[in-house]
Amino acid sequence: MRALYYDGQLRLVNKQLPVLPVDEALVRVTAAGICNTDIEITHGYAGFKGILGHEFVGIVEQASTRSLIGKRVVGEINAGCGKCYKCLSGDPRHCPRRTVLGIVGRDGAFAEYLTLPEVNLRLVPDKLDDLTAVFAEPLAAACSILERVKPGEGDKVLILGDGKLGLLVAEVFRFLPCELLLVGKHASKLATAAKRGIDAISIEDFVPEDEGYDLVIEATGTTEALAKAVQLAKPRGKVVLKSTCAGSTTVDMSELVVKEVELIGSRCGRLDDALRLMQERHLDFSHMISEVVSLAKGIEAFETAAKPGVLKVLLRP
Amino acid sequence: MRALYYDGQLRLVNKQLPVLPVDEALVRVTAAGICNTDIEITHGYAGFKGILGHEFVGIVEQASTRSLIGKRVVGEINAGCGKCYKCLSGDPRHCPRRTVLGIVGRDGAFAEYLTLPEVNLRLVPDKLDDLTAVFAEPLAAACSILERVKPGEGDKVLILGDGKLGLLVAEVFRFLPCELLLVGKHASKLATAAKRGIDAISIEDFVPEDEGYDLVIEATGTTEALAKAVQLAKPRGKVVLKSTCAGSTTVDMSELVVKEVELIGSRCGRLDDALRLMQERHLDFSHMISEVVSLAKGIEAFETAAKPGVLKVLLRP
Numbered sequence: 001m002r003a004l005y006y007d008g009q010l011r012l013v014n015k016q017l018p019v020l021p022v023d024e025a026l027v028r029v030t031a032a033g034i035c036n037t038d039i040e041i042t043h044g045y046a047g048f049k050g051i052l053g054h055e056f057v058g059i060v061e062q063a064s065t066r067s068l069i070g071k072r073v074v075g076e077i078n079a080g081c082g083k084c085y086k087c088l089s090g091d092p093r094h095c096p097r098r099t100v101l102g103i104v105g106r107d108g109a110f111a112e113y114l115t116l117p118e119v120n121l122r123l124v125p126d127k128l129d130d131l132t133a134v135f136a137e138p139l140a141a142a143c144s145i146l147e148r149v150k151p152g153e154g155d156k157v158l159i160l161g162d163g164k165l166g167l168l169v170a171e172v173f174r175f176l177p178c179e180l181l182l183v184g185k186h187a188s189k190l191a192t193a194a195k196r197g198i199d200a201i202s203i204e205d206f207v208p209e210d211e212g213y214d215l216v217i218e219a220t221g222t223t224e225a226l227a228k229a230v231q232l233a234k235p236r237g238k239v240v241l242k243s244t245c246a247g248s249t250t251v252d253m254s255e256l257v258v259k260e261v262e263l264i265g266s267r268c269g270r271l272d273d274a275l276r277l278m279q280e281r282h283l284d285f286s287h288m289i290s291e292v293v294s295l296a297k298g299i300e301a302f303e304t305a306a307k308p309g310v311l312k313v314l315l316r317p
Numbered sequence: 318m319r320a321l322y323y324d325g326q327l328r329l330v331n332k333q334l335p336v337l338p339v340d341e342a343l344v345r346v347t348a349a350g351i352c353n354t355d356i357e358i359t360h361g362y363a364g365f366k367g368i369l370g371h372e373f374v375g376i377v378e379q380a381s382t383r384s385l386i387g388k389r390v391v392g393e394i395n396a397g398c399g400k401c402y403k404c405l406s407g408d409p410r411h412c413p414r415r416t417v418l419g420i421v422g423r424d425g426a427f428a429e430y431l432t433l434p435e436v437n438l439r440l441v442p443d444k445l446d447d448l449t450a451v452f453a454e455p456l457a458a459a460c461s462i463l464e465r466v467k468p469g470e471g472d473k474v475l476i477l478g479d480g481k482l483g484l485l486v487a488e489v490f491r492f493l494p495c496e497l498l499l500v501g502k503h504a505s506k507l508a509t510a511a512k513r514g515i516d517a518i519s520i521e522d523f524v525p526e527d528e529g530y531d532l533v534i535e536a537t538g539t540t541e542a543l544a545k546a547v548q549l550a551k552p553r554g555k556v557v558l559k560s561t562c563a564g565s566t567t568v569d570m571s572e573l574v575v576k577e578v579e580l581i582g583s584r585c586g587r588l589d590d591a592l593r594l595m596q597e598r599h600l601d602f603s604h605m606i607s608e609v610v611s612l613a614k615g616i617e618a619f620e621t622a623a624k625p626g627v628l629k630v631l632l633r634p
Contacts, residue, residue, distance in 0.1 A: 045571065046571075085528075086552070094552035094553065094576075094577070096527075096528075148577075148579075211402075211413075223570045226568075226570060235403070235411035236411065241570065241573055241574050242574065243570065243574065244571050244574050244575065245570055245571060247570065247571075248567045248568060248569045248570065249567065249568060249570050250565045250566065250567050250568075251543075251565060251566060251567075251568055252565050253540045253543060253558065253560065253562055253564065253565065253566050254362065254363075254561050254562060254564075255582075256558055256580065256582035257558050257559065257560065257561050257582040257583065257584055258561065258582070258584055259411075259582060260411070260465075260581070260582045260583055260584055261582050262465075262579065262580070262581050262582070263573065263579070263580035263581075264577070264579050264580075265572075265573035265574040265575070265576060265577045265578050265579070266574065266577055267574055267575055267577055
């Protein structure tokens with residue numbers, strides 16, 4: 001099968017069909033999305049070697065649970081050991097022995113086929129088409145902020161970053177009873193946000209609230225934004241960090257302590273939350289799709305996805 | 318009056334008695350404690366110029382509230398504007414126009430006299446002697462952790478740092494139903510902790526829990542410990558930062574995000590909490606007092622306080 005493989009260099013390769021481990025299903029990928037994390041991996045993040053890609057929708061072709069075969073699915077990307085206290089509590093996202101689709105120890109979705117444990121699969125409701133369902137994983141990552149922080153009524157919430165993740169976070173927050181503002185750098189992306197009814201402003205025109213923000217959500221995809229986010233939070237305010245990037249960053253320790261800011265790292269969500277939200281709000285993400293490209297042109301697709309102003313690039317095997 | 322003054326250099330000076338602002342009281346200091354923050358200020362922290370010192374006990378000599386005169390008091394160190402939303406909500410610790418005794422825009426306690434708003438003063442119960450009451454401010458800072466984090470039963474709590482603050486934090490936590498461990502560098506300080514019934518271990522002998530800690534409290538007085546504290550926390554664990562130091566530090570952004578750690582900056586507490594704890598638990602801090610020195614020898618006292626192995630150095634005007 002055709003696959004996008006990374007081992008220090010991104011290459012389009014021909015690979016054997018994956019051998020199916022016990023309790024896993026073979027899924028034929030119908031669409032997959034390029035995420036900033038994928039681009040960061042090609043810059044050294046996570047030290048991953050293998051087939052990239054963790055956002056997908058596909059059809060189950062083989063599974064020991066017969067009723068799954070032929071079904072359209074998305075998949076939780078963290079595959080736990082099933083035995084540790086995290087797995088037993090129903091949350092393999094922090095299993096110390098987990099593999100993660102296309103990120104840690106497990107080939108990913110930029111291929112004709114992938115395998116995942118059957119317990120990771122979620123059926124896609126008929127009314128969600130492939131180009132909507134493929135956003136389930138990143139939308140879940142946006143939803144996961146609400147597992148950690150509950151914004152109060154009238155709270156001032158600031159999203160830093162007008163990229164894919166920032167826009168999805170805005171999609172999750174725009175129906176909450178808080179005062180939401182998205183700050184970004186790209187006129188076209190800000191216009192996309194505005195069309196969705198989201199208050200959005202260019203960083204150049206942005207005049208921060210004197211008192212600071214109750215909640216700042218950092219979704220810029222850069223390490224430098226951490227310090228900026230801390231500055232923008234009000235005393236005892238909260239900062240949620242969403243960007244997974246290679247590299248360290250510098251923070252002013254005394255600012256954290258004196259302002260008593262709360263910094264919350266946030267990663268993967270739960271697909272059930274995302275699928276529910278998509279249905280309840282009749283979401284579609286066509287405004288966020290910059291290109292749909294054949295997997296055969298995956299290398300070029302990566303180059304496109306990394307360009308400023310580009311939103312989601314989808315791959316079709 | 319005699320005072321320890323800092324303006325880029327620490328000097329013993331003779332100053333006029335302070336002029337009493339409206340609604341403030343004149344307090345004759347009977348004992349004051351040297352804190353790491355004072356030492357950090359002499360390294361450039363907070364950019365403060367003036368009389369140092371914020372831990373004190375004293376006698377009210379002048380006040381417009383007549384009943385205060387002659388009373389033994391400690392004082393909340395943050396003096397708010399009284400008009401902003403923070404002050405009106407009863408918490409001037411984050412008033413944007415606050416002054417802070419011996420730290421921000423207000424002369425401090427290493428002097429024969431100081432002034433503070435009357436509303437900042439707290440009466441010291443008769444059964445607490447001066448050398449106990451002078452610990453009210455740093456004990457309140459330790460208590461304030463519980464304003465932000467409630468450790469669950471059986472939670473693994475790790476305190477980094479066996480200095481004054483680390484020992485006071487241990488004093489607050491040792492009666493909670495959590496599993497407490499203090500890690501430090503100084504044999505004598507660790508022995509002091511052990512005598513108080515606190516599990517304490519040298520960093521050299523410390524073997525961290527595989528799963529990490531539910532709560533790590535950073536009280537080392539250094540910026541470098543932040544990264545170490547994040548490493549030691551379990552996934553979705555909490556890290557409380559207590560050290561106020563000059564300087565920035567580097568953190569691995571992806572570790573914060575992937576482990577979903579929560580970093581909580583924590584500063585001043587409330588004296589009422591500390592005074593209540595002192596009485597309820599019959600605390601005394603004689604085991605933490607390294608020296609009691611005349612204010613006239615304040616310069617030497619600062620040198621002593623900065624030495625490894627030394628705990629609290631108190632000044633008597």
